Structure formats: structure tokens, C-alpha cells
Amino acid sequence: MAQWLIKNGHLIDPANGLDDVLDIRIANGKVAAVGKSLSAEANDEVIDASGLVVSPGFIDIHCHLREPGQEAKEDLLTGTASAAAGGFTTILTMANTRPVIDQAIIVAGMKHKIQTDAVVRVEITGAVTKGLEGKELSEIGDMAQAGARAFSDDGYYVNDGRLMRAALEYASMFNLPVISHSEDCCLVADGVMHEGCVSAKLGLKGRPAEAENIAVSREIMLAEMTGGHVHIAHVSSKGAVDLIREAKAKGIKVTAEVTPHHLCLVDKTIESFDSAFKVNPPLRTNEHIVALIEGLKDGTLDAIATDHAPHAYEEKDCEFNEAPCGFAGFETAFSVLHSCLVQTGQWNLQALIHKMTAGPAAAFDWKDRGHLSVGGLADLVLIDPKKEWVVDPHAMLTRGKSCPFTGMEMVGQVVRTMVDGKWVYQDGKIIRN
Numbered sequence: 001m002a003q004w005l006i007k008n009g010h011l012i013d014p015a016n017g018l019d020d021v022l023d024i025r026i027a028n029g030k031v032a033a034v035g036k037s038l039s040a041e042a043n044d045e046v047i048d049a050s051g052l053v054v055s056p057g058f059i060d061i062h063c064h065l066r067e068p069g070q071e072a073k074e075d076l077l078t079g080t081a082s083a084a085a086g087g088f089t090t091i092l093t094m095a096n097t098r099p100v101i102d103q104a105i106i107v108a109g110m111k112h113k114i115q116t117d118a119v120v121r122v123e124i125t126g127a128v129t130k131g132l133e134g135k136e137l138s139e140i141g142d143m144a145q146a147g148a149r150a151f152s153d154d155g156y157y158v159n160d161g162r163l164m165r166a167a168l169e170y171a172s173m174f175n176l177p178v179i180s181h182s183e184d185c186c187l188v189a190d191g192v193m194h195e196g197c198v199s200a201k202l203g204l205k206g207r208p209a210e211a212e213n214i215a216v217s218r219e220i221m222l223a224e225m226t227g228g229h230v231h232i233a234h235v236s237s238k239g240a241v242d243l244i245r246e247a248k249a250k251g252i253k254v255t256a257e258v259t260p261h262h263l264c265l266v267d268k269t270i271e272s273f274d275s276a277f278k279v280n281p282p283l284r285t286n287e288h289i290v291a292l293i294e295g296l297k298d299g300t301l302d303a304i305a306t307d308h309a310p311h312a313y314e315e316k317d318c319e320f321n322e323a324p325c326g327f328a329g330f331e332t333a334f335s336v337l338h339s340c341l342v343q344t345g346q347w348n349l350q351a352l353i354h355k356m357t358a359g360p361a362a363a364f365d366w367k368d369r370g371h372l373s374v375g376g377l378a379d380l381v382l383i384d385p386k387k388e389w390v391v392d393p394h395a396m397l398t399r400g401k402s403c404p405f406t407g408m409e410m411v412g413q414v415v416r417t418m419v420d421g422k423w424v425y426q427d428g429k430i431i432r433n
């Protein structure tokens with residue numbers, strides 16, 4: 001197996017408190033050494049990482065790989081290639097597939113397919129309810145035993161509080177989180193964008209922030225009642241941030257994530273009627289963005305998650321009201337946040353890397369990921385923090401070519417990704433080992 005000595009990079013490993021120019025040696029798929037001026041051993045291939053940032057591989061706890069069943073949108077090959085290009089070495093894929101991942105046998109089938117097709121580590125979410133129908137609990141225990149790492153009906157709120165309570169109780173027996181897509185179904189009904197001045201002006205039906213706040217409060221109360229771990233997906237409202245902050249202070253087991261698009265885009269973009277901006281929960285306003293950034297800074301929000309939700313271009317290429325929600329997110333995530341929040345002085349690179357590595361790992365208690373400890377997994381990325389590029393979805397590896405960041409100028413990009421001690425991505429290309 002190849003051995004690597006990556007020299008002179010700016011190594012940022014928040015879990016280990018490292019932020020310095022350091023060398024790192026990789027051997028046998030593990031981190032063999034981290035330190036100043038390490039000397040190459042026989043068989044080491046030396047990489048000069050001067051000017052580059054070396055980070056633990058990113059962890060995405062919310063994505064949609066569309067397999068099984070919707071391969072026109074994405075599959076394990078294209079989805080994990082896209083993840084590798086974005087610097088993600090572990091991703092958690094959601095259960096809203098066809099068929100829905102709601103039985104142990106489907107989890108097992110996915111695990112098998114992942115072994116042959118995936119270039120990054122893929123973890124699996126099982127559905128909370130059978131067929132995501134919100135009527136009957138799925139076989140949570142069986143799926144946990146088959147290797148599911150979380151449970152979620154993402155795409156839908158589990159409207160029946162009794163089912164959500166039971167899901168939290170069962171999942172907690174396996175120490176696994178239940179991930180909530182928190183939007184009250186009745187309040188969002190057929191809304192297509194954030195409810196506010198812009199939706200009123202455009203005459204489009206709204207999804208109020210209150211729908212999210214109400215949904216989040218129930219989840220917090222059920223987590224307190226059951227002692228289970230609830231994780232709030234794609235937090236987008238100020239009210240939700242406040243509720244989660246309060247719940248954490250009380251010691252309730254709640255964790256939360258925020259997406260790059262909710263941090264960097266507002267509802268006003270929809271004045272173009274471009275369906276690339278259509279997503280659930282919807283893009284909101286600056287007031288919400290300020291609260292989300294505050295939530296990241298004070299630890300209320302544990303992780304950045306992409307909610308990579310690709311659709312075939314033809315599906316998105318239609319009237320705003322008719323278009324499906326969501327878009328690809330892996331290949332823009334780091335660059336968008338680096339350009340939009342770090343370059344503008346609102347945040348710093350160390351904190352951004354923390355929320356993409358140690359943050360998600362700690363939220364889901366994935367102890368072997370999100371750090372570059374000696375003896376640990378060699379999952380890492382090299383980032384060129386100065387690289388300038390323009391977002392062009394047609395140059396991306398995902399099949400989801402509709403992207404709300406199209407044409408935006410970026411500063412900073414992932415240039416190499418290593419999983420398990422092997423390079424899987426370099427300068428625009430996937431390396432299949």
C-alpha cells in the first residue's frame with residue numbers, strides 16, 4: 001500500500017487542537033505521524049502542500065444519493081464522486097428513495113452496493129415510518145442491526161407525535177439519533193417559498209418560519225420526555241435556533257445542522273422565478289441568516305450539512321410552482337461558505353472546518369471520524385484557500401445540474417481527497433482504487 005508524506009501544509013485539525021504548518025505521514029491506511037519537519041521513510045511518496053490547507057475529511061450528515069430507484073437524479077457512483085470532489089469522506093444518505101429504505105434487507109442491499117460503487121464512506125439512514133407514509137413505524141431495531149446509523153422521514157415531518165415518540169424510544173435503545181425534517185405539514189401545506197414580503201409580492205404561496213419553530217418545539221419536548229436524541233435537519237429559522245439553544249442549556253439531547261444555502265442565500269433570489277432556488281425548508285431573510293451564524297458561533301448548531309438533493313435538470317427546468325425541491329450541494333459547500341462567510345470576515349476557516357469535521361462527528365458520536373489522530377483513519381482533504389473559480393454545474397461530477405450558486409465567483413477549493421489512505425479525488429478527477 002502506498003505511503004505518503006504530506007509536507008508543509010497548514011494543518012487544521014480542530015478535534016486535536018492543531019492549527020499550524022505541519023507534516024503528516026500516512027501509512028497502511030492510517031495516520032502514522034503528525035509533526036514538524038518529519039523525514040521521509042523508504043517508500044514514502046512526498047507531496048509538497050505548501051500554501052495548502054490540510055484538514056480531516058469532511059463529514060456530511062445529510063444527503064440524498066437517490067439510490068435505489070431514482071438513478072436519473074443521482075446514484076452511488078456519481079453521488080460519491082461528487083462528495084469526494086467536495087472534500088467529503090463520510091456521508092449519511094437519506095431514506096427517501098424508491099423503494100424507501102425502511103427494512104433491514106434494503107439497508108443490507110445498500111451496504112453491498114456501497115462496497116462496489118462508493119468512493120467515500122457512505123452511512124445509511126433508515127426511515128422512521130414505513131414508506132415514509134407517517135402511518136406505521138418501520139422496523140427500527142432490525143435496521144439498526146443491519147447497520148443503519150440514524151432514522152429519518154426526511155422530506156416529511158412525522159406528523160403523528162405518537163410515532164415520533166416511539167421512534168425516539170426505539171432509536172435510543174441503539175444509541176442512534178432520529179433526524180427531524182421540522183416543518184409543520186399543515187402550516188406549510190402547498191407553500192413553495194418562505195412566507196414574507198417577497199412571497200406576497202410574487203403571489204407565491206408561503207411556508208412560514210413558524211411552521212419550523214412549532215415543529216422543532218415538539219421534537220425538543222419529545223426528546224426531553226423520552227431521553228432520546230433528536231437531530232434537527234437543515235435549521236433555517238431564527239426561532240428554531242433560539243429553541244435549540246434553550247433546549248441544549250437544559251441538557252436535552254438535541255443536535256442540529258445548517259446548510260450552506262440557508263447561510264448564504266435569501267428569498268429575494270426567487271424574484272427571478274428560477275426554480276434552482278426552490279428548496280425545503282425555503283431560503284429565508286437576512287434576519288434569519290444573522291441568527292444562524294450566531295447559532296454556529298455559540299455552538300447551538302453543531303454541523304454544516306449540505307442536504308445534497310439532486311434532481312435531473314429536466315425536472316427542475318419548469319415553472320417555479322411545479323419544480324421539485326432541492327439541488328446538489330457537495331461540490332459547492334466548502335467554497336460557498338469560505339467565500340461568503342470567511343473571506344468577508346464574518347467567520348474563520350478554523351471554525352468552518354470544525355463544523356464540517358469534528359462538529360458532525362461529535363453530534364452523531366462517530367468517534368473514529370473527523371480528526372487526524374495518529375493511529376486513526378487517514379481520511380483527509382487538501383484545500384487551496386486562494387483558488388479562484390466560477391460555479392459551473394456542467395463541470396461538476398453530480399448528475400444534479402441545477403444549482404443556485406451557478407455563475408458565482410468562489411475563492412478556495414478542495415484540490416485532493418483521501419479516503420482510507422488512498423487518494424480518491426485529485427484536480428477535477430476521480431481515482432478509483
Ligand SMILES: NC(=O)N[C@@H](CC(=O)O)C(=O)O
Nearest residue numbers: 064154155279280309325326
Ligand atoms: N431539501 C429538499 O428540498 N429536498 C429533499 C428532501 C429534504 O431534505 O427535505 C429531496 O429529497 O429532494
Ligand SMILES: [Zn+2]
Nearest residue numbers: 154155181233
Ligand atoms: Zn429535509
